[in-house]
Amino acid sequence: MPNTKHPGFSTRALHVGQEADAETGAVSVPIYATSTYVQQEIGKHKGYEYSRVSNPTRTRLEKNLASLEGGIASRVFASGMAAINAICAMFKSGDHVVCGHNLYGGTPRLFNQVLTGYGIEFTYVDTAHVRNVERAIRKRTRMVFVETPTNPLMALSDLRAISQVCLRKKVDLVVDNTFMSPYFQQPIALGADMVVHSTTKFLNGHSDGLGGVVVCTRPEQAEQLGFVQKATGAILSPFECWLVLRGVKTLAIRMEQHDRNGRQVAAFLAKHKKVKKVFYPGLPDHPQYELAQRQMSGFGAMITFETGSLANANKMLRKVRICSLGESLGGVETLISHPATMTHAALGEKGRKQIGITDGMVRISVGIEGVEDIIADLDQALAAI
Numbered sequence: 001m002p003n004t005k006h007p008g009f010s011t012r013a014l015h016v017g018q019e020a021d022a023e024t025g026a027v028s029v030p031i032y033a034t035s036t037y038v039q040q041e042i043g044k045h046k047g048y049e050y051s052r053v054s055n056p057t058r059t060r061l062e063k064n065l066a067s068l069e070g071g072i073a074s075r076v077f078a079s080g081m082a083a084i085n086a087i088c089a090m091f092k093s094g095d096h097v098v099c100g101h102n103l104y105g106g107t108p109r110l111f112n113q114v115l116t117g118y119g120i121e122f123t124y125v126d127t128a129h130v131r132n133v134e135r136a137i138r139k140r141t142r143m144v145f146v147e148t149p150t151n152p153l154m155a156l157s158d159l160r161a162i163s164q165v166c167l168r169k170k171v172d173l174v175v176d177n178t179f180m181s182p183y184f185q186q187p188i189a190l191g192a193d194m195v196v197h198s199t200t201k202f203l204n205g206h207s208d209g210l211g212g213v214v215v216c217t218r219p220e221q222a223e224q225l226g227f228v229q230k231a232t233g234a235i236l237s238p239f240e241c242w243l244v245l246r247g248v249k250t251l252a253i254r255m256e257q258h259d260r261n262g263r264q265v266a267a268f269l270a271k272h273k274k275v276k277k278v279f280y281p282g283l284p285d286h287p288q289y290e291l292a293q294r295q296m297s298g299f300g301a302m303i304t305f306e307t308g309s310l311a312n313a314n315k316m317l318r319k320v321r322i323c324s325l326g327e328s329l330g331g332v333e334t335l336i337s338h339p340a341t342m343t344h345a346a347l348g349e350k351g352r353k354q355i356g357i358t359d360g361m362v363r364i365s366v367g368i369e370g371v372e373d374i375i376a377d378l379d380q381a382l383a384a385i
């Protein structure tokens, strides 16, 4: 019997917010390409006044993503960075944030080069050790911001343990769940107060649009973030909302295939004689393999490996044919990148060294192509070293 009270993940991906259009029966959510809405009289309208404030296509996506992450509401923004910035727009000068020391490079760039100018303070710690988080929390700490697994070192943080510290200290835990997607990791169920994503990645999944989302667990968060949308305007356009609505319809089957391919590519790299080290939470020699099994329901498609030097990395990256050399991740096609000069260039050499990102590291976002073709491509490219 179908469980109509508590539908499963794939059912919610396809049906929550994706109901047929009431007027026409269209099964695909219409793209409401409109800036404004006709009002019946002063102060009387159908719930929509102006598309910076709200738009029906956006409403549908916000409902869908809230359901997939187990939140009460969500707010979507023009990019992942706009979503993270929107959370911080609610802070005041003197407020303090504790965050992971190995985040996507654009996040510390926003924190250090934009938000510190407004008087917000940031402390970076290795969140793999919950004690570090507890020690760094101060009186004015408003948020603990964690990415797990980290980018590109694939280190994990224990979300349940950190959420317990946050609860005790009355600080919000915000998790960037971009790498795992809600299909493999559910931070809210583990105690997070908000979840952010770059929807650009697995949620959209087709490398054809940017976007970001904040999923909320309390009505006042949704209200404040709705105000930030209206006041600052970095909202997601109706067309981009529709792209994500279409993308999430296949999220579950894409993630299954990403995960299957990811495990096989990681096992191949781990055995390759030109590869010095592989960072993947699904390998039994990953230092947090036990936590990975407990906290995630899959290991995903993100793998980092050490080639030994910048020259070696470049030699192999010049040779890849099926894997596309480029920034970003989470698309159906395999993307391969060089963190030191791409995603983490903004950290500078010293910043990268401090957290262990080397010039020889290569990061791969394993796509859903035939895995034997991805492996053959990597094998011939590694022969160039």
Ligand SMILES: Cc1ncc(COP(=O)(O)O)c(C=O)c1O
Pocket: 079, 080, 081, 082, 104, 106, 147, 151, 176, 178, 179, 197, 198, 199, 200, 210, 211, 212, 328
């Ligand atoms: C983990 C993570 N968070 C946030 C972002 C920023 O998202 P966007 O590029 O959509 O602004 C990225 C981008 O690569 C990311 O990898």
